[in-house]
Amino acid sequence: MDLVTRRVRGAEGIAGPLLFLEGVPRARLGEIVRIRAGGEERRGQIIELTGARVAIQVLEETRGLSPARAEVTLTGEVAALGVSRGMLGRVLDGLGRPVDGLPPPIAEARLPIHGAALNVTRREKPADFIETGISAIDGMNTLVRGQKLPVFSCAGLPAGRLAAQLVCQARVRGGERFAVVFAAMGAPFREYDAYLEAFRRAGVLDRTAVFLNRAEDPPIERLMTPRCALTCAEHLAFGHGLHVLVVLTDMTSYCEALREVALAREEVPGRRGYPGYMYTDLATLYERAGRIAGRPGSITQVPVLTMPDDDLTHPIPDLSGYITEGQIVLSRELDRRGIYPPIDVLPSLSRLMGLGVGAGRTRADHRPVADQLYALYARGRDVRRMAAIVGAANLGEDERRLLDVADRFERELVGQGDAFRSIEDTLELGWKLMAPFPPEALTRLPAAVLEARRKEAP
Amino acid sequence: MTGRLVRIAGPTVVADGLAGAGLNEVVWVGEERLLGEVIRLERDLATIQVYEETEGLALGEPAEPTGEPLAVELGPGLLGSVFDGVQRPLDALAARQGDFLGRGARLPALDRARRWELEPSVRAGDELLPGACLGIARSGPDAHPVLAPPGAGGRIAEVRGGAVTVDEPVVRLEGGTELALAHRWPVRRPRPIRRRLAPDVPFLTGQRVLDCFFPVSSGGTAMVPGGFGTGKTVLEQSLAKHAAADVVVYVGCGERGNEMAEVLDELPKLDDPRTGGPLLGRTVLVVNTSNMPVAAREASIYTGCTIAEYFRDMGRSVALMIDSTSRWAEALREISARLEEMPGEEGYPTYLASRLARFYERAGRVETLGCGEGSVTVVGAVSPPGGDLSEPVTQCSLRATGVLWALSADLAHRRHYPALDWGVSFSLEAERLRGWFEREAGEGFGALREEAMHLLQRERELVEVAELVGTESLQDAERLVLESARLLREGFLRQSAYDPVDASCPPRKALEMLRLHLELHGRAANAVAAGVPLRSILEAGLSARLLRLGSVPAEAIASGAGALRAEIAEAIARLEAE
């Protein structure tokens, strides 16, 4: 051991992604190390210290790594990322290194990627909405600045198309500055190529920082990718005052990497093999959404995840749902019927919607219209289920009207295709769908709202 | 005695050279002096759970025991404060460290700069009993009773006057013991009481469905299990705002930061109807969100509970709200896994059940040592994975608590809030509390409650039939049951947390509403039996009147119910005459 450079020649052993060293004084938990072996350099992180023994998690593939020939240098630094505004417009790898052929952006600061918890007394509650141009979100499950609102998808559904659409279309009103941080975890070529193509075509790359962890990259790197992306987002939001939308996809790949790494460490597995601390781990990502009192920017997160086996109770969507502030659920049924985006409004929810809608934010009638549409659609779906059993002929007039509104709601309001629809157009369409109902049937609309509507559009 | 770190793994570390340390003793860990607690001792090796992030710690750094168990500071200035899971004052931390939480900051829980004037109620020569009140401490608009610690008693030698900080002595006992405005108490040790009292007074939540159908007693325990998005947090917060309690201790245990930001934004703006001051003035917040250190999350419920007991010991009724106990259990599991203990069901340690039971036993309506009657009522949210109630935390809580408020994902999807599943929920205390409700809310309470439950039960049966044959083929009498039950659900069971009036409902108003619902149903049923078509009853528009009762103030209902009742009777009589 060279005490000045803190370099060790030869490791004691290796097991899967773990490398073991002996006799390294002052090694610190979480410290980053560099491992040279053969002509290659790898990076690693100290994850446990016991007696004289140091366990290092290697961040790259360990195949072919010979412990006896490894030379390990301790950097004295925990995992950190150089961040700058210049990351916008750039395509970076999962650890923040450029992959677009350009030189690295000049760092304005170097920040630990694990971040620190925001002191709750300094948190500002989320407020104001982000317009996505998607009616089922803007109208029915509004995304609010500072919120974390995941998309729950199933294998084979167009979640990627929706994620790209969000990156391309989302905007804040009122001319404030807006940026997107997009992080792909475990993305196959087909997917990330389509994303980049979509961003270029829409001309939004300039306002976007892309972090790309590809399917072939080692799983441990996948665990760093969202942390790098969020560190960059925090710098843009709280250092530069931008409203930052962070899209993280696919969180299922992330969680699978977490499980793989945990099992390699021989940790006791929890539910379905995922580690018992997955809730805490996911929370350290999702909780990095928010606003800070007295600072202009905000971080809003849309994590996208695929529900294994279409199962909403699987630990990945389940734990995510417990941490995030609602969820946008995609439905195989709607997709099969050719409806895009196939958002099922009933199990979807934006818990913070109330903070982002209403007079001065969207429109005074927003909340009641959304509640009424929701109620009609929910009852229409009940009728549809009943009609499947008793036959449409046995339905009463009221029931037929409900059935009809459910169909139109799905085809016209939800199934808007790739077009951008403003919140005003969404609400107008909502009123159109409610038109066949007499005022008494619209119990969720306060008298004042009905009255105002009647005056303005006789 | 100072030990050295020999093992560092996540939130737990091991230090050697600590043969003299005690279990649960507080230890300063590392050069940054992070806060830790001894959780296992073997020979001279102490396993320590660290309440701050351990990243950056190195082997060989010191571990220095303090001789004191993990304790909280109890005294004037607690109300309105926000603490983390080990009672660090988050406001003061932000002032020192900035927007993000740093490490190693040692700040006292109670402000040392603030001065209080003691208005003593004891004199030199008096015999002071342990736990008795010494007087009132005042500072600006705030007044706070001062308690002698449960262990301290004897003849008073001296009472000092003047403006003092919370840690300066104000009373000296013969024998030399000095008492300050604040004292410390170990969080894992229940504060002593004189005796427990019977659970025959309700803890009024202001939620119709809870108070009428599944009441909890003052000093009782209720658990609120429900999948994500079913409304646990909104319910806990509604109770924190509207429940009839003198003091509310709210523990945000392993949940969201934004939620707590909302609470912190709202509570100062809402009035406490009992005092006229802001609601924040009756509240203590203990916040250890999901991204804060997991060991401090484990401690947070004990910190909250000890603060609650302290206010109980002043003779107050205290509500202890915990959101969520599952996150506490997970913290326990995470630490247990680091200790390589033998895992039980779902990886939880085998002592989960006994810890949980012991915790809920700290609730109760009691005769305090020195201040008469006080109570701690505990409402614990449970977050079962996948919403599946067969999991260990739910099952252990079911054995430890007296009231189950089960929230249903199905109702929540229908936006029926509070999404309380009336088919599954229960109260083991309802019978004992029945007398109180009959006396205080109005006679016939119990009978109405049963009739309403019966109506809901009938609806359930009929819906099953209707799903097979269609509603069109039901008899009018049966369809009336469906209509009345729907009205009861929409107009009575549902309660909007966001409507300023409906957010809280006193029991008298609830009873009046229930009576009107059942009366309409009864009269309509008679009319249908007499051959009046259901359609014309529905078209009379009576149900719309009942639907909006929630947002009508209690006084207006008390004065207007008679007229509404007459209107219903008249309208139905007219239909029968036609």
Ligand SMILES: Nc1ncnc2c1ncn2[C@@H]1O[C@H](COP(=O)(O)OP(=O)(O)O)[C@@H](O)[C@H]1O
């Ligand atoms: N009593 C209520 N009144 C109106 N809306 C409610 C009520 N309870 C819950 N909600 C809605 O449901 C959402 C989720 O509730 P929350 O309490 O956060 O769920 P949980 O804590 O069980 O995950 C809220 O954001 C709100 O939109």
Ligand SMILES: [Mg+2]
């Ligand atoms: Mg909650």
